[in-house]
Amino acid sequence: MRASWHRSQRYGVPPDEVIPVFTGSLDTGSLLYECAHRVLTDLQATIPNEPVSLMVADPTGLVLARLGDDPDIRRSLDRVHLAPGFSYHERNAGTNGLGLSLADRAPTLVRAAEHYCTDLRGYTCAAAPVLEPVTGELAGSINLTTWSDSSSELLLGLAQTAASATSALMLLRAGGRTLRLVPRGDVFHVTGGRLAPDDGEPCVSASWRAAVEEAASAVAAGRVTAVVGEPGSGKATLAVLARRRLSSRQRILRARAPEAGDVPAWLALWTPGLRDADTCVIVSGLEELPAWAVGELTQILTTARRAGRPQPFVLTAPGFATLPDELAGLADTVVEAAPLRLRADDVLPLAQRFAREERHRAVDFTPRAARALVSCAWPGNATQLRRVVRDAAARTDVVDLHHLAPEVLDGGARPLGRLEQLERNEIVRCLTEPGTTVTRAAEELGIGRATLYRKIAQYKITVPPRSTD
Numbered sequence: 001m002r003a004s005w006h007r008s009q010r011y012g013v014p015p016d017e018v019i020p021v022f023t024g025s026l027d028t029g030s031l032l033y034e035c036a037h038r039v040l041t042d043l044q045a046t047i048p049n050e051p052v053s054l055m056v057a058d059p060t061g062l063v064l065a066r067l068g069d070d071p072d073i074r075r076s077l078d079r080v081h082l083a084p085g086f087s088y089h090e091r092n093a094g095t096n097g098l099g100l101s102l103a104d105r106a107p108t109l110v111r112a113a114e115h116y117c118t119d120l121r122g123y124t125c126a127a128a129p130v131l132e133p134v135t136g137e138l139a140g141s142i143n144l145t146t147w148s149d150s151s152s153e154l155l156l157g158l159a160q161t162a163a164s165a166t167s168a169l170m171l172l173r174a175g176g177r178t179l180r181l182v183p184r185g186d187v188f189h190v191t192g193g194r195l196a197p198d199d200g201e202p203c204v205s206a207s208w209r210a211a212v213e214e215a216a217s218a219v220a221a222g223r224v225t226a227v228v229g230e231p232g233s234g235k236a237t238l239a240v241l242a243r244r245r246l247s248s249r250q251r252i253l254r255a256r257a258p259e260a261g262d263v264p265a266w267l268a269l270w271t272p273g274l275r276d277a278d279t280c281v282i283v284s285g286l287e288e289l290p291a292w293a294v295g296e297l298t299q300i301l302t303t304a305r306r307a308g309r310p311q312p313f314v315l316t317a318p319g320f321a322t323l324p325d326e327l328a329g330l331a332d333t334v335v336e337a338a339p340l341r342l343r344a345d346d347v348l349p350l351a352q353r354f355a356r357e358e359r360h361r362a363v364d365f366t367p368r369a370a371r372a373l374v375s376c377a378w379p380g381n382a383t384q385l386r387r388v389v390r391d392a393a394a395r396t397d398v399v400d401l402h403h404l405a406p407e408v409l410d411g412g413a414r415p416l417g418r419l420e421q422l423e424r425n426e427i428v429r430c431l432t433e434p435g436t437t438v439t440r441a442a443e444e445l446g447i448g449r450a451t452l453y454r455k456i457a458q459y460k461i462t463v464p465p466r467s468t469d
Contacts, residue, residue, distance in 0.1 A: 022087075031170050033064050039162055039166045040054040051147055055082070057102070059102060061098060063083060066083055077145065094115070111148060121148065126156040141163070142166060154422075154426050154446075154447070201241055211336060211338065215333075216245045224315070226323065229316075230318060234337050235284070239314040251279045254282045256285045267300065281313040282313070287324070339378075341379075347374050351385060354385065354393070355389050355392075358394055372401055391405060423459075424461070430444050
């Protein structure tokens with residue numbers, strides 16, 4: 001910081017005001033802009049009421065974009081020219097978070113009076129450099145600015161997280177790949193045969209096995225079945241397992257409802273599969289369909305049922321009450337897929353399956369990691385578990401506690417805002433570093449030990465035994 005002040009003096013920066021240095025051209029077509037804007041837009045959309053302004057700048061300190069909904073901080077930043085098209089290099093604005101992160105190529109937090117210019121002392125700025133993922137060259141900087149009297153704890157960690165996400169997305173895009181947004185309507189057609197004993201049913205809990213048996217009995221009797229349960233609880237998997245007990249010659253067609261305007265094309269794509277006796281058709285997302293589409297789909301499914309084919313389709317929904325009445329009337333049997341938090345015996349077998357899918361070989365879990373996985377409430381059920389485990393297994397053959405996502409340690413106790421998630425994640429990252437104690441974690445985070453303990457209690461974080469001190 002002292003060196004930055006000396007440089008600011010040498011540059012002749014006025015200490016009492018920011019002299020605007022404006023350029024009329026912004027490179028909004030660059031890979032940095034595209035990726036950083038995506039990352040910051042996703043972040044900003046989830047924190048509309050937070051007094052935080054999110055910015056990306058190029059390697060020269062030129063602000064390319066600024067996001068944030070708080071009108072007071074927007075107007076205030078305009079007055080000090082911290083806005084797109086203006087340069088915040090040290091040469092122009094003196095010591096500030098954005099400029100210092102570029103000068104030192106290191107994450108930087110500049111609070112209140114640490115700014116060189118008095119005009120900037122009403123703010124706290126945290127910035128982290130964005131590096132080209134292939135060459136390692138400086139690509140720019142992510143800067144988060146808030147009021148100096150606001151809590152700045154872990155603001156730097158948030159900037160680092162956003163910078164890392166930007167760099168990772170740049171790598172993805174540079175390889176010619178794009179992030180796949182989950183569409184509202186999908187049709188999956190998977191060819192398969194009889195499941196191998198070690199590959200078919202990893203779930204061993206009594207409730208899961210009872211649900212599969214109930215569904216299999218309904219299938220064998222030719223009854224239309226509705227499988228209900230929380231998102232990610234394995235409704236479609238349960239339906240597939242039940243159907244495959246009936247026949248080894250099996251194809252699976254899963255249709256998930258689309259936006260209203262896409263319904264005619266969606267129906268035309270998958271409904272012919274209802275005529276194939278060797279195809280299991282699973283229809284989901286029905287609660288999203290408009291009324292006219294419900295009527296048309298009900299007619300199609302009723303016709304298929306009258307064809308005399310055993311169990312021509314399976315309906316899935318978050319709950320039976322969420323099914324439109326016309327479609328609910330088609331169901332003869334309702335089977336519930338219990339949430340993963342009520343099936344603790346299934347967590348580790350599923351985790352081992354997901355890890356093997358990621359690495360194409362067996363992956364071990366340490367006792368600490370296994371206990372954390374089993375103890376988590378898994379509000380996102382098996383879908384959340386798959387994401388967490390695959391991310392961990394992609395980096396190691398032996399998954400330990402520090403390889404797991406921070407959400408595992410707090411047990412998924414309650415939904416968190418985006419800023420809360422980032423703050424919690426940074427705390428967990430520090431606590432799970434090998435050999436770290438609470439004292440060392442607090443030092444790394446730049447907060448007091450008592451504050452860290454308060455945050456641990458607030459987020460209901462389970463502190464690893466080795467971290468206590």
